[in-house]
Amino acid sequence: MRRYTGYVTAVAARTLGPSLLPEDLEEVVSDVFVTLWLRSGDIQSGPSLRPWLAAVARNKAADRLRRTRGVLPLSDTLPAVGDLPEALVERQECHAQLRRAVESMEEPDRTLFLLYYYEDQPLKEVAPRLGLSLAAAKARLSRGRKRLKEALLKGGIDHA
Secondary structure (H helix, E strand, O other): OOOOHHHHHHHHHHHHHHHOOHHHHHHHHHHHHHHHHHOOOOOOOOOOHHHHHHHHHHHHHHHHHHHHHOOOOOOOOOOOOOOOHHHHHHHHHHHHHHHHHHHOOOOOHHHHHHHHHHOOOOHHHHHHHOOOOHHHHHHHHHHHHHHHHHHHHHOOOOOO
């Protein structure tokens, strides 16, 4: 825990963004280490532990956001905003609009986006599960990003 607490905290904080309380972050970090403890027999220490902890931290943080806000984070897509209430409301509205746009996608694009961007699963694992080649999955992601950008711009939010 001493070795990875800072790392797990940074990953979780990036996913949670500025809208949640410090207690939420502490809870997510604790949940990650509880999961590690429960799965310790399945996991070997070494170079693969760090990415595993990051994936669990992002998933636990996303779960926390879903429970508290009903929206998934896309911190890599949206700019950071100040602590002004108007900015936080605008960010939440943008998250909700983006989530609706992703949910309106047809399959397999919707699942591809959710697994790759929201769940942060490797494309080389996601593509075969959806019956897609790696090249087809990359092309679908590219076209999907363009459609999402157009949808967000139509909605009057120029963050894409």
